[in-house]
Amino acid sequence: MSDLAGKGCEIIVPFDERQPLRDIEKSIIKKFRKNLWSKFIKAIKAYNLVEDGDKIAIAISGGKDSLLMAKMFQELKRHGQVKFEIEFIAMDPGYHEDIRKLLIDNCDYLDIPIHLFDSKIFEIADEIAKDYPCYMCARMRRGALYSKAQELGCNKLALGHHYDDVIETTMLNLLCAGNFKTMLPKLDSTNFDGIKIIRPLYYIREEHIIKFIQTSGIWPLNCACMVAAKKTGNKRYEIKDLIKNLGTNFKDVEKSIFKASENVNVDSVLGWQIDGEKHSFMERHE
């Protein structure tokens, strides 16, 4: 087994024992309506994420975010007016066997029928990018998920990134990469024809997902590799803490970071890119 697989990490401890499935499902549209269900629907409508005739591959890592996303899609199919199909795909990058078992057990309990498939991503990332495997791992993971979605005839791939992932990405780019770029709620694949990525949890705050998971009594897979377990080798963890700390002095700082990417004033920036082509404010002065 690759060193990346790890054994485990900080866990999200449930408030109570596992609740009956029907209660968990009901809680999404009742108890958590405002913070989960309404936000899910809002993003779907705002960005046209689900359309008639879609076949959506829902990517399940076994973590809290993707488990919730799976249940919300099932609710949407049950209650919504749009006609679409769903397939749940879960890729095993070389998990520790206990983690794989937890993933399967949670999906069984929650009635999420997954297509579980293997890849050797941990082994490869460990070999070719030992010190900073995250970038390599994420790229290969994306490729594996796209291929599976395409094999199943899907036109969309749904990922469980939420609001806090979005603002962390914005800050990560600003502070570490020197650019202004966020994570979009919908985008075309560059390598896989006819597949779009969608992020229906775009407006959902992580704290509400944690509350839902704790209330449901589920022990989600919290981190699947050593990098996540140790919280080192990836700047994202530092950015997460930074945003949290900023919140003590700046009111609604998360909202401001999120809004910044809706309100870019192109009249007041030095340069920008469209379709990979660079532009400068100087073009307007020549």
Ligand SMILES: Nc1ncnc2c1ncn2[C@@H]1O[C@H](COP(=O)(O)OP(=O)(O)OP(=O)(O)O)[C@@H](O)[C@H]1O
């Ligand atoms: N091994 C995997 N198999 C299928 N989908 C995956 C896998 N790993 C990640 N994903 C998808 O990519 C999304 C983002 O992955 P990331 O590792 O950033 O997860 P996360 O923020 O911890 O979310 P989660 O709680 O769902 O694991 C996940 O929500 C899921 O949709």
